[in-house]
Amino acid sequence: MDAVIRIDNLSKIYADGFRALSNISLDIRRGEIFALLGPNGAGKTTLISTVCGIVNPTEGSVVADGYDVVHDYRAARSCIGLVPQELASDAFESVWATVNFSRGLFGKAPDPAYLERILKTLSLWDKRDNRIMTLSGGMKRRVMIAKALSHEPTILFLDEPTAGVDVELRRDMWQMVRELRDQGVTIILTTHYIEEAEEMADRIGVIRKGEIILVEDKRILMHKLGRKQLTLQLQNPIAVVPPALSQYPLTLSEDGLQLSYRFDTRSDSTGIAELLRKLNAEGIDFRDLHTEESSLEEIFVSLVRNDLERNTV
């Protein structure tokens, strides 16, 4: 598989001794959307900052599009666009001036037509002469994306792109990210909105305490770790779960009308057929049933918790 970013044994220890990244090795594939998930303080931003040249690595190496980010920094950085988490902008500049500045800074010849296209895509064209300080938070976020895209990067880092962004803008951004991917741009986004990763990503990496604890194709991950829940709507309420069914992890709702059964999709037998037969034998009728797959959020929480338990044992 063609890796557009190759992170090898990367560690970062800050001056105060804090170990933000520990021996991280990770390949990002060309053209994919990679979501980096992790709780606050897990090292997501440090990892991105190290790849982009804002933080010096303590150990290890990062190669972006074939160029080492320290030794060949010019070539490496030219192909990377970064949208940082914090809204930092030149408040007194106009939108048009700031995107032109970014393009120049990254060594590209002026191209007003291209920048016009970017601003139009991001619904910023009408605001091009406005000072950035007069824009709303969501608009400022768009400006930062426009700046990151101004030099036509082939790799785009989005550090918590939708934090504090309204639903509409979030959908717009998702759409834009997909379009960029279709144009061949590799996208690495960090988020703690799991639904974002679920919606967008091709692959998911989970980082915790500076260590990558898992990297997996999203579908495989959901399949591998997914749990399902079978919910039965009963015809008549029951007071307790009959003893004959005690071997099943069943939960009964308070009104006695709903019976839930959690099962692991990975096990050889889910036990559903057997359960339904036994319910029938007990004379419990149901009028409806449905199954739910666990979301990535639940997977994530269980992963991080398991890891936590393993570490504390």
Place this chain on the structure above:
Amino acid sequence: MNWYAIRAIYRFEMARTFRTLMQSIASPVISTSLYFVVFGSAIGSRMVEIDGISYGAFIVPGLIMLMLLTESISNASFGIYMPRYSGTIYELLSAPVSWLEIVIGYVGAAASKSIMLGILILMTARLFVPFSIEHPVWMLAFLVLTSISFSLFGFIIGIWADGWEKLQIVPMLIVTPLAFLGGSFYSISMLPPVWQTITLFNPVVYLISGFRWSFYGVADVSVETSLAMISLFLVICVFIVRWMFLSGYKLKN
């Protein structure tokens, strides 16, 4: 060389200058004019000539230098401190630019502004006091060299400072006193011998002396010494800035 980046930074900084025209240009010009009115015309008319030069004309080079130093430092330090303060420095650090390109962009813009300001003050001074310039090429050379050196010095302060107060401290507490005591308003030969020796440790003396020589052909110290001192200062500043960027001092973790 990433010329587009140098141009982008330079333009960005110059745009900031022209956006704040009142503060950048008008206020130093007005305050210098006041010096000329008070010291040149009002008090100066009652002062004796120094080295055969009328007092009003004598203080012209010193006053231009004084303004050049403070404006170069404040403009360059603000230029780099602002992105650090607002957080936009991330873009500079993640861009394919070397420390030299960043310095040429920022310091070049700050120095350009100082040079424009110096020439503007020179023209304003001409309205108040008559004077001539004996060595115009040398005058320009001193103007340019001083602007670049002190913009570099300001750039260093802008990286070093981690608060608005620190940004002001060096210009206020060190540079202004050095400039006032460096012979802006008097010739060093007017001081008692002990103070004449002490003054030679003040680097600003060499700047003002050399600059004044380019106007009137008289100097407190030799023009070669002046040139050597200012060049030395420039080289030291370049090395400090280079070290700051390569080590990431206060810029990178």
